[in-house]
Amino acid sequence: DSGVTQTPKHLITATGQRVTLRCSPRSGDLSVYWYQQSLDQGLQFLIQYYNGEERAKGNILERFSAQQFPDLHSELNLSSLELGDSALYFCASSEGQATDTQYFGPGTRLTVL
Amino acid sequence: AQKITQTQPGMFVQEKEAVTLDCTYDTSDPSYGLFWYKQPSSGEMIFLIYQGSYDQQNATEGRYSLNFQKARKSANLVISASQLGDSAMYFCAMREVNRDDKIIFGKGTRLHILP
Numbered sequence: 001d002s003g004v005t006q007t008p009k010h011l012i013t014a015t016g017q018r019v020t021l022r023c024s025p026r027s028g029d030l031s032v033y034w035y036q037q038s039l040d041q042g043l044q045f046l047i048q049y050y051n052g053e054e055r056a057k058g059n060i061l062e063r064f065s066a067q068q069f070p071d072l073h074s075e076l077n078l079s080s081l082e083l084g085d086s087a088l089y090f091c092a093s094s095e096g097q098a099t100d101t102q103y104f105g106p107g108t109r110l111t112v113l
Numbered sequence: 114a115q116k117i118t119q120t121q122p123g124m125f126v127q128e129k130e131a132v133t134l135d136c137t138y139d140t141s142d143p144s145y146g147l148f149w150y151k152q153p154s155s156g157e158m159i160f161l162i163y164q165g166s167y168d169q170q171n172a173t174e175g176r177y178s179l180n181f182q183k184a185r186k187s188a189n190l191v192i193s194a195s196q197l198g199d200s201a202m203y204f205c206a207m208r209e210v211n212r213d214d215k216i217i218f219g220k221g222t223r224l225h226i227l228p
Contacts, residue, residue: 002160033215043204045215056215090158101148102216104158 003027004105006091012111018079021108025072025093031055032074033094033102034066038087049074050096081112116140117205117219125225126195133180134190134222136205144210147188149179152202152221164188200226
């Protein structure tokens, strides 16, 4: 158990819908990262927050957004969902220094029908 | 150009044998970190081992060790005395300190341990 929690574990929804994925980092970790893992694209970094502020952006679509709240939990919002958004979405956390290890949550498996 | 290359899409190894999973990387940043993660069929990503670019010694964590050859830009994972539970997908990853905090992952190697 990495100490990072993600809810829900599974999510099935229809095209065009909007969903919110939630992540709670390990106790004491200030940084939260979101990744998408799909069969064709592999593991892709989406976005990072550090202590409530956006720190780095990767291959995140404009339909996707995220935020980190004062209690350091984070939410990833996916809207206007398409079939291709079906993937495993991971949240990871680290203490916040560049050399810190990132510990991953169990992931949320999103299926868009 | 790919930043992280894992040339072995799949490997079959007999139980109790040692196994080496290859990883080469590409960076011009002098300061970087290299990571290995394991992803079993259940899907979670499990951190295994970390090597910093300035570390003088090869990292070791139990049965895992990292064969770090900086000049060759290679960071192979060695698993000693393999066990059936080692069957999983293994990802090599890199973070370049002077860029941002994201981790770049390789495409992974699927390891099968045979009884």
